[in-house]
Amino acid sequence: MSADLLLAILVLAGVASLQFYKGRRLNLSLMVHYIRQFEDKLRPKDKLYTHLGGYIGFRADYALEDEFLPKMELTLMLMPRQSLFWWPISYFFKRGDRLYVVLRPRTRVARGEAHIIQKSYFVFGPGVDRKGKGFQEEEIKLKDQTQHYSLYQDRRDLERLKKLCAMSIDEPGRLRHASVNPSENVIYLLLRPDVNKTGSEMARLVENFHRLFVEEEERR
Incomplete structure (x- = not known):
């Protein structure tokens, strides 16, 4: 093995090691x-956290003070920032961190199934069973932006799903997929979280659920 090749391997190993510790610390933070x-923001009355392994993320099961x-x-899936080699590949396919949100109400959420899907995710993401x-x-606009x-x-x-997303999520471009599923009676969202906004967005999501899915039904 030549001296230049050995030096390159040592430098690469050093950079990878540095990235591991830096990325691990960032994901934990x-x-x-x-x-x-x-x-x-949500003030749950009870909570259960499940660590997803390594520095990938967690799942939070919240019991809310809400009849x-x-x-x-809430399931947070983070980019593998600790891996110098896998991080760029993962970013190419996933385009950032992901937050999966599931609301499980007692009231009926929909008459039929409905989906809002970001254009790029519509093409490259997992398909919807049709x-x-x-x-x-059809194409739709959220906050006057045609992206879905x-x-x-x-x-x-x-x-109603459009209103819920537009009223709750500050930037429509971060919303990958939203749906209502009457067979399971759930509301589902997948979005790219924002460190400064997502906590407040989740609180607004709960508040707007009441406005659109509870109060509107009571007025009918």
């Missing part, structure tokens, strides 16, 4: 930061 934000929305699940569902499809497609069975469900 992000997890702590988001947990504090969620607890501060209409007693359960909320077989036999009779979905209508929609699939829906009943337009009323789509309109």
Whole structure:
């Protein structure tokens, strides 16, 4: 082995080691930061955290002081910042950190299934099962930005889901996928979290759920 090759290997190993410790520290800091934000803004009466292994992220199961929305699940999946080699590849496919949100209300959330999907995620993300569902499809705007497609069975469900996303998420470009599923009676969102905004966005999501899915139903 030549001296130049050996030197290159040693330098690369040193950089990879430095990135491991730096990336690990950053991901751990992000997890702590988001947990504090969620607890501060949502004020859950009970909570259960599941560590997803290594420095990947966590799942939070929150019991809320809310008779209409007693359960909320948040799953944070972070980029592998500790890996010098895998991080760029992961970023190319995932485009940043991910937050999966599931609202589990007691009230009925929809008459039919409805989805709002970011254009790039619509093409490259996991597909929606359309077989036999009779979905209508169209481009939609969130806050006057045409970045998403929609699939829906009943337009009323789509309109409520649009309002929920537009009223709760500051930047529509961070929303990858949102859906209402009547068979499971859940509202689902996938978005790229923001360290300064996501805690407040989750609180608004709960508040706007009441406005759109509880109060509107009571007025009918």
